[in-house]
Amino acid sequence: MISLKINGVDTTVDAQEDTPLLWVIREHLKLTGTKFGCGMGQCGACTVHVDGHPTYSCLTPVATVNGKSITTIEGLSEKSDHPLQKAWVDLEVAQCGYCQSGQIMRAAGLLANNPKPTRTDIVNHMSSNLCRCGTYPAIMAAIEQASAEIADEK
Amino acid sequence: MKNRANDIATSGISRREFLHSTASISFVVGTGGAIAACSSGAGPEAESTVADKTVTPNIWVTIGANNQIVIKYAGTEMGQGSMTHVPLILAEHMDADWADVSVETVAVNDKSYGNPIFQNNLYTAGSTHVMVYFDKLAHAGTQARKWLMSAVAEHWQVPMTELSTKPQVVAHAASGKEISFGDIVASIELPTEIPEVDKSEFKAKSDYRYLGKSIMRRDVPAKSNGSQLYGMDVQVPGMAFAAIHRCPVEGDGPAIVDDVAARAVPGIIDIVTLPYGVAIVGETVEATKVAKSKLQVTWTEKSPFRKKNLDTSLREYQSAAHDLDLAGVAWGRPSGDAKAHLSSADRVVEATYSSDPAYHAQMEPLNATASVSDDGKSAEIWVGTQTQSLTIMGAAEALETEEANITLHPLSMGGGFGRRSVLRQQYVDDALFTSRALKRPIKVIWSREDDLLAGQFRGPAVQYLRGAFGADGKLTAVHHRVATPYNLPTMNKHRWEASKPKDVISMLGSENSTYDIAHHLAEHIPTDRPCRVIAYRGVATSYTKFAIESFVDELAHDRGINPLEMRLQLCHKNPRMTKVLERVAELADWGRKMPADRALGLAISGYSRSLSAGIAEIAVDSSNGRISVLRYFGVGDAGFIVSPKNAQAQLLGNIIFGLSSGLHERVTIKDGIVQQSNFHDYRIMRMNEVPDIQAEVLTNDAPPTGVGELGMAMVAPSIANALFTITGKRVRHMPLAPDVVLRALNT
Numbered sequence: 001m002i003s004l005k006i007n008g009v010d011t012t013v014d015a016q017e018d019t020p021l022l023w024v025i026r027e028h029l030k031l032t033g034t035k036f037g038c039g040m041g042q043c044g045a046c047t048v049h050v051d052g053h054p055t056y057s058c059l060t061p062v063a064t065v066n067g068k069s070i071t072t073i074e075g076l077s078e079k080s081d082h083p084l085q086k087a088w089v090d091l092e093v094a095q096c097g098y099c100q101s102g103q104i105m106r107a108a109g110l111l112a113n114n115p116k117p118t119r120t121d122i123v124n125h126m127s128s129n130l131c132r133c134g135t136y137p138a139i140m141a142a143i144e145q146a147s148a149e150i151a152d153e154k
Numbered sequence: 155m156k157n158r159a160n161d162i163a164t165s166g167i168s169r170r171e172f173l174h175s176t177a178s179i180s181f182v183v184g185t186g187g188a189i190a191a192c193s194s195g196a197g198p199e200a201e202s203t204v205a206d207k208t209v210t211p212n213i214w215v216t217i218g219a220n221n222q223i224v225i226k227y228a229g230t231e232m233g234q235g236s237m238t239h240v241p242l243i244l245a246e247h248m249d250a251d252w253a254d255v256s257v258e259t260v261a262v263n264d265k266s267y268g269n270p271i272f273q274n275n276l277y278t279a280g281s282t283h284v285m286v287y288f289d290k291l292a293h294a295g296t297q298a299r300k301w302l303m304s305a306v307a308e309h310w311q312v313p314m315t316e317l318s319t320k321p322q323v324v325a326h327a328a329s330g331k332e333i334s335f336g337d338i339v340a341s342i343e344l345p346t347e348i349p350e351v352d353k354s355e356f357k358a359k360s361d362y363r364y365l366g367k368s369i370m371r372r373d374v375p376a377k378s379n380g381s382q383l384y385g386m387d388v389q390v391p392g393m394a395f396a397a398i399h400r401c402p403v404e405g406d407g408p409a410i411v412d413d414v415a416a417r418a419v420p421g422i423i424d425i426v427t428l429p430y431g432v433a434i435v436g437e438t439v440e441a442t443k444v445a446k447s448k449l450q451v452t453w454t455e456k457s458p459f460r461k462k463n464l465d466t467s468l469r470e471y472q473s474a475a476h477d478l479d480l481a482g483v484a485w486g487r488p489s490g491d492a493k494a495h496l497s498s499a500d501r502v503v504e505a506t507y508s509s510d511p512a513y514h515a516q517m518e519p520l521n522a523t524a525s526v527s528d529d530g531k532s533a534e535i536w537v538g539t540q541t542q543s544l545t546i547m548g549a550a551e552a553l554e555t556e557e558a559n560i561t562l563h564p565l566s567m568g569g570g571f572g573r574r575s576v577l578r579q580q581y582v583d584d585a586l587f588t589s590r591a592l593k594r595p596i597k598v599i600w601s602r603e604d605d606l607l608a609g610q611f612r613g614p615a616v617q618y619l620r621g622a623f624g625a626d627g628k629l630t631a632v633h634h635r636v637a638t639p640y641n642l643p644t645m646n647k648h649r650w651e652a653s654k655p656k657d658v659i660s661m662l663g664s665e666n667s668t669y670d671i672a673h674h675l676a677e678h679i680p681t682d683r684p685c686r687v688i689a690y691r692g693v694a695t696s697y698t699k700f701a702i703e704s705f706v707d708e709l710a711h712d713r714g715i716n717p718l719e720m721r722l723q724l725c726h727k728n729p730r731m732t733k734v735l736e737r738v739a740e741l742a743d744w745g746r747k748m749p750a751d752r753a754l755g756l757a758i759s760g761y762s763r764s765l766s767a768g769i770a771e772i773a774v775d776s777s778n779g780r781i782s783v784l785r786y787f788g789v790g791d792a793g794f795i796v797s798p799k800n801a802q803a804q805l806l807g808n809i810i811f812g813l814s815s816g817l818h819e820r821v822t823i824k825d826g827i828v829q830q831s832n833f834h835d836y837r838i839m840r841m842n843e844v845p846d847i848q849a850e851v852l853t854n855d856a857p858p859t860g861v862g863e864l865g866m867a868m869v870a871p872s873i874a875n876a877l878f879t880i881t882g883k884r885v886r887h888m889p890l891a892p893d894v895v896l897r898a899l900n901t
Contacts, residue, residue, distance in 0.1 A: 016420070019440040027395070027439050032387035033380020035568070037517050038602040042833035045517060073380035080379035088378040092370060092799060095807060096233030097377030098384060098517040098568025127842040130833060132517045132569050133233050134810030136841045138803065 002066050006031070007075025017063035021055075022046045024062045025072055033073040033101045037130070044129030047102040047109075048072050054109035073101035076108060083146035084108055091142045095133035103129050107143050115150050117143070204340050211301045211348050213266055214244055214294035221322060221336025223248075223255045228267040228287065229278040230259065230540055231373055232516075232570035234862040235800040236283040238371045242796070243288055246364045247295030247357050250335070251321035257372065261562050263543040273649060275543035279575050279689065281762040281860025284796055288858055289353070296351045302335055305344045321363065359794070359855070366853065368799035373566065385538035385565045386599065388523045393595035394423055396588045397442035399449055400431035400608050403826040404686060405457030408432055412450035419445040426591045433588040439599060459826035462684035464614060467823075468508055471616035471637035474679045475506065482635055482677030483655045486665025490673030492622075495631035499622030503712050506618050507701035509888040511611040511685055511821040513830070515838050518568025519605045524549075524585035525595035532559035533589070537582055538567035540575040544646060548578045552586050572689030573610065577646040580608055603831045611821050612690030613639045613660070613683060617701040621709050622673075629709060629724065631673035634664050636698065639683035655680075659688070663695030663867065664702070668731055668760060669724035684823045691811060695761055695867040700816075700888050703757035703871030707878065717756050717875060718744055731758065734767045734789050734852065741848050742769040742787040752784070755876025759867035762860030764792035768809065768868040771845075772876045779896030781873060783813060788849045790864045793856035801851040804861040809847055812869025814839035820889050 001012045006029060013028045020039075025031050025048065034057060037045030041056040048057045049071040076082050084104050087093075094100045103126070110117055110125040117125070122143050131139070207219040216224040225244050231237035241257045244250075260267045260276060268274030271282050299319060306324045307314045310331065318325050325332045338344070359366070376382035401407050411432055413425040421441030426433040432451055436442040474480055478493075496502055522537040533553060539545040542564055550557045567574060581598055589596040600608075615638035622631040641659035642650035650657075657678065666674035690696060710720035718739055725731040735758065739745075742754055751773050758767040771785040788809050795801045818837040822829045830836040851861065874885050877895070885898040 015438070016440065019438075023439045026387075030389060031380075032383070032389075035384075035517075036386065036519065036599070038833050040602070040832055040834070043517065076379075080375065085378050089370075089375050092374050092803065094233070094371075094374055094377035095235075095803065096517065096567060096569045097373065097382055100377050101380045104378065123842050127840045130517065130838055130840060132515055132571075132811070132838060134807035134814075134839075134844075135803070136810060136839075136844045137806055137847060139841070 002062050004065060005069045007071060013062070015062050018061045020058050021048070021060040021062050021065055021070070022057040025057060025070070031072050031074050035098055035101055037099065037102070042130070043099070044106055045099050045102040047105040047129065049105060049109060052109070052112060054106045073105055076104065082108065083149040084111065084142065087142035087145040087149070091138050091145065093135050093138040093142050095135055099129060099131045103131065103139055107139070107146070110143070111147060111150060116147055207339055209339050209344060211298045212294045214291060215248065215298050217298065217302070217335055217339050219336050219340035221254055221334050223250050223335070224258050225255055226267065227257050227259050228269070228276050229283050230538070230542065230564050230567065232278070232538070232540065232567035234281070234804065235371050235797065236278070237373060238369065239796045239800065240283050240287050240291065242364050242369055243284075244291040244295040246362055247292045248298045249319040249321060250295075252364055252369065254322060259564055261542060261564055263546040263557055268543065273652060275541055277541040277543060277575070278570070279540055279572065280693075281764070281862035281864070285762060285857070285859045292356045293351060296355050296357070297349060300349045300351055300355070301344065302338050304349060305338055305342045306333060308345070309342045365796050366794065366798065368797050371800060382566050384518055384568050385523070385536060386518055386521050386568070388536040388565065388597065390523055390525060390536065390595040390597070393523065393597050394435050394437060394592065395439045395442050396584065396596050396598045397434045397446045398431050398584050398598060398600065398604060399434065399446050399451060400604060401453045402607055403453070403457050404459045406454045406460070408451050409454045410452040415448040415450070416445040419448060424592060425449070426588055428584070428587055433584065435588060435592055435596065443601070457826065459684070462823055462826045464510065464684055464823040467682070467684040468614055468616060471614065471681050472506060472508065474681055475616045475618035475635045475637040480679060482679045485656060485661040485676040485678050486667070488675045489666060489671070490631070492631045492633045492673040492675035495673045496620050496622045496633055499631065500625050501623045502620055503709055504618070504620040505705055505708055505886060506616065507704060507886045507888070508616045509614060509697040509700060511614050511687070511823070512690055512696070512815055512819045513606060513609050513611055513821050513836055514569070514571040514573040514690060515836065516567070516569025516571055516573055519602050520573070520581040520600045521598055522579070522581045522585040523595060523597040524582070524589040526553065526586055526589040526593075528593055530590045531555040533586055534561040534563070535582060535585070536563045536565060537579070538565050538574060539579065540567070540570045540572070544575070544577045545579060545582060549582055549586060552578065552583050553590070571691040572693070575645065576610070576688055577648070602833070606830050606832065606836060607828050608686075609821065609828055610644070610686040610688040612696060613641065613687035615697045617698070619701055619705045621705065623713070627713060629671060632666070632671050634676040634702065635679055636661060636664055636676065636694075637679040637681050638694070639687050640680050641687050641689060644686060645688045659693045661698070662693045663698035663759070668728060668758065668765070670727050671724070684826070685821070685828065692761060692863045692866045695759060695863070696815060697888065699757065699759040699867035700870045700874070703759070703868065704874050704884070704886065707755070707875040708884065711878070721756070721758060730791050730854075730856070731765050734758070734765050734791050737850065737852065738767040738769055738787055738789040741789065741850065742771065744769065751880065753876040753879035755872045755874065755879060757868040757872035757875060759865065761863040761867070764790060764859040764861065764864045766790040766805070766865040766868055768865060768872045770869065770872040770876050772873055772880070774877060774880055774895065776881065776899055779892035779894070779899060781817060781877065781890055781895060783817070783845045783873060785845050786813070786847045786869070788847065788865050788868070790851040790861065791854070792851060792859045792861045792864060793854060794858045795851055795853040796858055798851065798853065801861045802849055805849040805851055805865050806847055808864055808866040809849060809869055810839055810844060812866040813844070815866070816870030816873060816888060817890055820891060
């Protein structure tokens with residue numbers, strides 16, 4: 001049994017130690033907002049936060065996060081109202097949408113440490129995540145909009 | 155968002171209940187114009203109340219006494235937005251309140267909802283939905299409105315002409331009386347005759363509340379919080395998981411399966427031999443993956459594909475393209491006599507272009523979930539598909555059963571791009587065959603490696619173009635020979651039967667539709683395929699436009715004419731294309747002085763009767779062949795634009811897809827086996843490579859046409875044209891990858 005804190009809830013899962021965290025999240029715990037895209041840390045669709053750090057869940061054996069705190073897209077905000085999510089909806093970023101949970105989680109990791117990123121910061125941080133529909137310009141704009149909202153709140 | 159197909163797919167509803175509820179839906183919508191009342195959400199044995207009452211003036215819309223409206227959507231959503239903007243056409247013309255409208259995806263193969271471009275199948279491809287369904291849904295909405303108004307006129311004893319509507323309300327200005335659509339259904343007897351309407355009764359554009367106003371796509375909120383359900387996300391009670399170990403060569407299959415080690419993996423339920431591979435079934439995804447790595451399979455070695463290599467294929471294609479004695483299949487509408495003019499012309503320019511296969515790389519690896527009945531003759535399927543019809547037809551064929559025995563739950567797609575548009579969908583077959591063997595619901599999940607290894611790609615092509623100038627220096631003739639495989643036979647044998655020997659997937663874009671060329675012949679030289687080939691985003695335009703638009707620049711260079719001027723001359727009979735060209739030239743400041751190491755390159759493309767032009771501003775590192783696209787300017791014209799915001803997003807996305815595909819993307823085949831396996835060796839564009847892009851979609855009063863593939867095909871030739879301006883070297887192979895560029899620079 002492996003103990004995890006997922007989205008603030010303590011839980012235990014019956015999984016092999018080397019099971020990728022991704023499959024534990026998606027199929028053991030049925031939190032399907034986190035996506036499978038490549039299985040080798042190339043696309044970022046599986047990005048979640050482990051103790052606040054954006055992490056490829058597809059490359060993370062579940063045993064290595066025993067006792068750690070995991071946040072998935074479902075736990076990013078209570079009412080889907082993280083500034084990034086509001087900007088994502090306002091600017092209609094998503095097309096097929098499959099990569100967007102990972103994009104949002106990656107971006108949330110950036111803003112948590114760097115609330116006013118430059119365009120270069122954003123590009124450097126976000127280039128780990130692929131989007132086949134080509135929503136990159138909208139992702140850039142949404143991160144900038146969310147950053148501005150966070151700055152206004154402070 | 156309300157999407158009943160999705161709701162049902164996850165509600166854990168039993169198969170019997172599901173069949174029951176779909177049956178009642180189909181009764182309601184059975185024949186055009188028939189009215190029927192049913193109690194939604196309750197069986198016929200339940201007592202219906204006034205609040206449950208619904209009416210259906212036509213197959214597209216249901217109006218409830220609770221003032222809720224349900225509009226049918228005949229497509230499927232993969233990011234293009236038509237799940238919102240096609241039903242919106244009906245809502246607009248009916249004067250429904252969009253906030254009270256839910257959208258229901260049609261999940262049956264009922265040709266009355268079909269797409270006439272695709273044999274009346276329910277088929278989402280070719281950027282056709284707004285174009286094809288606009289008038290149908292405008293008609294259905296206008297008819298529903300008129301029917302409600304006629305009932306109110308009768309009830310209030312006032313002339314119809316004195317009535318008007320505002321969202322979901324019929325109003326009588328003279329008396330100040332108003333009644334909601336829901337109250338009409340609840341309290342007024344509706345005429346049994348559904349009124350006829352004609353196009354002259356459609357709402358005037360000037361009165362639109364929704365169309366042209368960028369109404370938000372309904373799927374956006376769920377796609378911003380992880381709650382949108384894709385095929386991959388389906389949870390069916392009692393299901394097991396399967397991984398597929400597919401023979402890497404098409405046409406071969408397992409000869410010897412050593413599954414001892416695989417079966418010993420904890421959680422493995424069974425190993426099932428299929429004609430083309432082996433299914434590894436387990437209680438968890440991870441068990442199937444571990445077991446797959448322990449499976450030892452010896453494959454048969456009889457497939458002719460084992461002899462296929464991409465470089466050999468391309469050489470064969472080139473010989474075929476150049477062999478003018480080898481007659482091709484004429485495509486489009488040939489004009490004049492191109493061959494005769496070329497043989498007698500004052501000057502002939504010729505060039506040969508080639509392109510590698512390309513992979514869809516949809517972000518969601520292919521997957522399907524199926525529950526086959528114990529007798530193996532009926533099934534329930536959960537899958538992201540571009541075609542309800544073909545998925546149902548293909549599943550019925552796979553199980554050798556009737557279509558009526560297949561229940562489909564179409565789910566959101568994490569990208570389509572043509573990959574999910576064929577009759578026999580490999581991943582659906584996988585799920586059906588495995589579920590039939592296990593007598594249990596099975597979710598099949600392909601790995602990214604599976605997705606490439608069993609990929610069905612945009613086929614390779616070699617194109618030979620010849621152009622003739624008359625004595626006055628004007629371009630008089632073009633002969634365009636496209637050596638590439640047929641696609642339709644492997645996509646859908648029924649469509650092929652109806653279309654052969656012409657294949658739109660292989661040839662689109664080579665027809666002479668935009669330029670004024672008196673003598674034009676495009677010919678398809680069908681060639682053997684080295685790999686599986688099907689439709690790709692933009693289908694053939696992604697290579698035909700690369701050849702044509704590079705060639706137009708070569709012709710302009712030969713004449714010493716500015717490439718923009720050349721195109722404006724060739725488009726002189728096409729005012730819309732002229733406007734698009736002029737606008738993109740203005741955006742890019744075409745003709746501005748550039749430093750020696752930078753240049754602008756221009757190309758046009760079109761798709762689904764839409765037009766576009768693009769200008770790339772690039773630099774190149776001649777030491778390694780790396781092209782940097784510094785800025786991109788794109789302009790589109792798709793007639794009247796239903797959602798400007800979405801159209802602009804689609805054009806932007808297409809330009810990025812075109813940059814990615816044009817600069818990097820390449821599948822290679824060795825001994826019948828795909829050589830790429832994941833995103834490390836099949837590169838798609840990342841954010842750090844995206845240039846500053848200015849994209850504009852013009853709007854006008856022409857009928858609306860497609861935006862989902864608008865502008866993609868112009869990108870690669872515009873870059874190749876800019877590269878020529880900088881280096882004086884012509885790159886005639888796509889992708890314009892560093893090794894390809896370097897080879898051209900060193901010749």
